[in-house]
Amino acid sequence: MNHDEIQLVAEIRPDAPPYEQEAKAAARRGLVAAARPKTVKAIWRRPYSMVLAGALAVAVGATAVTLARTPGAGPSGKAEEVVVTMPRIVNLSASEVLDRAAKAASRTDLAPRDDQFIKVESQTMYGSFGGGAVNGETGATSEETRYLYRTKRVIWQSADGTRDGALTIEYLKPKAYPGWPIPEQAYEDTGTAELPLPICGGKIPDYMRTDYASLKNLPSDADGMRAHLYTGDRGGGSKDGAAFTAAGDMLRETYMPPAQRAALFKAVGTIPGVGVIETAEDAAGRKGIGVGRAGLDGVRQDLIFDPKTYELLGERGIVVDEKAAKSPVGSLVASTAQLSVTVADEAPAFKDKNGTTSGCG
Amino acid sequence: MTSALPHRAELPAPPPTSDDTALIRESLTDPDRFAGLFDRHADEIHRYAARRLNDVTTADDVTAETFLVAFRKRTRYDLTRSDARPWLYGIASKLISGHRRAEIRRLKALARQAPERAAEFEDRSAERLTAARLRPALAAALAGLGSAERDLLLLVAWADLTYEEAAQALGIPIGTVRSRLSRTRTKIRRSLESHA
Numbered sequence: 368m369n370h371d372e373i374q375l376v377a378e379i380r381p382d383a384p385p386y387e388q389e390a391k392a393a394a395r396r397g398l399v400a401a402a403r404p405k406t407v408k409a410i411w412r413r414p415y416s417m418v419l420a421g422a423l424a425v426a427v428g429a430t431a432v433t434l435a436r437t438p439g440a441g442p443s444g445k446a447e448e449v450v451v452t453m454p455r456i457v458n459l460s461a462s463e464v465l466d467r468a469a470k471a472a473s474r475t476d477l478a479p480r481d482d483q484f485i486k487v488e489s490q491t492m493y494g495s496f497g498g499g500a501v502n503g504e505t506g507a508t509s510e511e512t513r514y515l516y517r518t519k520r521v522i523w524q525s526a527d528g529t530r531d532g533a534l535t536i537e538y539l540k541p542k543a544y545p546g547w548p549i550p551e552q553a554y555e556d557t558g559t560a561e562l563p564l565p566i567c568g569g570k571i572p573d574y575m576r577t578d579y580a581s582l583k584n585l586p587s588d589a590d591g592m593r594a595h596l597y598t599g600d601r602g603g604g605s606k607d608g609a610a611f612t613a614a615g616d617m618l619r620e621t622y623m624p625p626a627q628r629a630a631l632f633k634a635v636g637t638i639p640g641v642g643v644i645e646t647a648e649d650a651a652g653r654k655g656i657g658v659g660r661a662g663l664d665g666v667r668q669d670l671i672f673d674p675k676t677y678e679l680l681g682e683r684g685i686v687v688d689e690k691a692a693k694s695p696v697g698s699l700v701a702s703t704a705q706l707s708v709t710v711a712d713e714a715p716a717f718k719d720k721n722g723t724t725s726g727c728g
Numbered sequence: 729m730t731s732a733l734p735h736r737a738e739l740p741a742p743p744p745t746s747d748d749t750a751l752i753r754e755s756l757t758d759p760d761r762f763a764g765l766f767d768r769h770a771d772e773i774h775r776y777a778a779r780r781l782n783d784v785t786t787a788d789d790v791t792a793e794t795f796l797v798a799f800r801k802r803t804r805y806d807l808t809r810s811d812a813r814p815w816l817y818g819i820a821s822k823l824i825s826g827h828r829r830a831e832i833r834r835l836k837a838l839a840r841q842a843p844e845r846a847a848e849f850e851d852r853s854a855e856r857l858t859a860a861r862l863r864p865a866l867a868a869a870l871a872g873l874g875s876a877e878r879d880l881l882l883l884v885a886w887a888d889l890t891y892e893e894a895a896q897a898l899g900i901p902i903g904t905v906r907s908r909l910s911r912t913r914t915k916i917r918r919s920l921e922s923h924a
Contacts, residue, residue, distance in 0.1 A: 372916040373909065376870065377885040379863050381838060383778040386771050386791070390784075394792035398766055401796055402759035496758055664757075 477622050479579055479710040481527035486711040487620045489681070490650045491703040492517045494544055497552065513544035513693075514553040515700065522620050523714035525566065528578030532564035533714040545686070545698035561717040574598040575613075577621050587626035589633035596634055607639045611660045614638075615670055618679040622708050632677050635670070647671045649681030651704035657683070665691025666700055681705055748812035752805050762802065766795050769813060773820050776887045780824050782833035790827065794820045809896065817887055818897035821879045832871060839867035862920060869919035877912045880905060 479485060497512040517539035524532040538560075541553040573581065574595065586592050596610035614635040617623060623631065635641060640660050647657025649671045656677075659669035665688030671680045684701030686692040694700060748765060755762040773794055778787040797819050798812075805815065824831065870878060876898075883894045891909075895902045 372913040372920075373881065373885050375862060375866055376881060376916070379838060379866050380886045381779050381834070383775040384784050384787075386774040386778075387784070387788070390788040390792075391770060391774070394770065394788065394795065395763060395766055397792055398795050398799060399760065399763050401799055402755075402762055497760065 476625055477708070477710050479526040479622070481580060482530070483526050484523040484530070484532065484711045484714045485526055485579055485620075485622045486521065486523050486707075486709050486714075487622075488519070488521050488706045489620065489703055490517070490519050490539075490706060492542065492650060493701050493703075494684075495541075495553070497550065512550040512552070513547040514549045515542040515544050516553065516556070517541060520620075522564070523711055524564070524620070525578060525714070526710075527580035528576055529566060531566055531714065531716075533717050534562045534564055535715075535717075536560045536562070544694060544700060546694045561715070563717045564714075572599060577617050579622055579624075582617060582621065582623045582627055585627045585630070587630050589630050589637070592627070592630035593634035593637055596638070608660070608662065610638050611635065611641060611668075615668070615682065618670065619682070620705070628677060632672070644669060647683060649683065649704040650702040651681070651706060653680050653704065655680045659685075661687050663691060665689065665693075668701070678708070679705055747810045749807050749810050752802050752812065753807060755799075755802055759799070762795075762799050765798070765812060765816075769816055770795065772813065773816055776817065777820055777824060779886050780834060780882060781827055781830040782837055783830055786827050786830045790820060790823045793823055797823070811893075814889065814893040814896035817883055817889060817893075818899065821883065821897065825875045825879065828875075835867045835871045838870075839864040865920050866916070869916045872919055873912060873915060877908060877915070880908055881912050884909065 477485075492515050495512075495514050495516045519537040519539060521535045522532065523534070536559065538556040538558065541549055543549050576582075585595055593610075596613050597606055614631060617631060635658060636643075638660070642659055644657035644659060646654050647659075647669050648654050653671075653673075655671040655673050657669035657671050659667045661667040665686055666684045667687045669683050669685070671682060672678070673680050681704035682701065683699060683703070686694045686696050686698040686700055689696050692698070692700070748768070751761055751764045751768075755765075770791060774787060774791040777790040777794075778784060781787050781790065794816055798816055801819075805812070809815070870881075873881065880894055880898060883889045883897055884891070889897060891902055891905045895905045898905075900908075
């Protein structure tokens, strides 16, 4: 007797009952619901951003730029004037500004323990893109919609990446995406959503981690940090675009210690295609140094740094190519502000809609 | 009569050389498109879940959850792979192993299934006859495997994945697939011998 055991197992394969239409339709609805605006942030954070060749270095004639803090924006609530001296050159390269910036990165120094959480409060506005999809059954294409959805977010993330975190999203009134009417669905998300952020098996490769424990161990020199931005497969066809995206991911809703922050500021300026805007405004009206890169979607994404400490104030997206972006040049199509970054002992234990705290695969 | 063993010919043809990569790529900027992946593969994933789990409700849940998890992880999908099925099977496998009791109930039900009478096997291969007679022992052997072994074995034996696809699904090297299957064969053989 010499039967292959695998074949024997294949022969006792049980019959499968059919996938009931009702259950199938419910699963599909659930998936479509999950793909709705709440997750649209992925568009902004997409790792597959494309390259736009050529530098966007900004011509600067002035020798000094005055950056004013908006009253009420700083912790003291008082207007604060900061003067940053710019190099006396016409084409200001990003690396030159960032090199200066790095020397200043020193203010906040949080030191969370491994069992604590980084809590970040922010205000966001991102584009929500709907429709334009082909129905698998009817072949019909749904109407394309665009609007800007706005939220206030509070996120708790484990300092060492091992504990479940939490997120609250308060939906604010939507705005029109420049050139587009606001669709009805823009008003569907209201109130405040409370979501658990389960840690799922820790399968993220080390080079993609953004928890405090891993950020604090990154190189504190620009070359080392630049190498880190280009480490591993970060997706997409453009290594430079992926490196810029990685820099944003390391700063957004995280806390990076001053030494690594300084190194990252220097490193991001060496990414091809990155340019500097001397005064960029975040969603809270605070002005900072914008370091940006345009994508093939016709939108330049700016990381906005505090001119004094070079922490991330927020981000913004500005249309630079009307045709690609389907919106007028200069339109503000994304705007965020990180309002506070603090340490918390615990994260709220929210349940997801199934009543469980695990959403892991 | 007890349920007939499925014939290979009755199984659905593998999907056409559809390019799942394009759908997943589009879904990065237009999340709605991800539903297209569901339309393509939901039946197949459900069939596999229903084979491995004893109750349909759990299979429904596993299928729905598989696509939700896949949606959340889509930014990390390897866009060089044009067939997303191994990836989906990998996610489904993990979810199935979280339903250990439903899985064990399935194997027990399989073991209880009475062997068919010899007369009804006239038009069947000797191998199939043997498998049917061995069904209770095989089910017991399956229950005795480690979950990693069972996941791999059933992806190959019940989902018809190639070794390469199974390797992708479970995120293990092809060499590991071969050695693990070889070890699993030996375990099953020993288990059958002890039942004999």
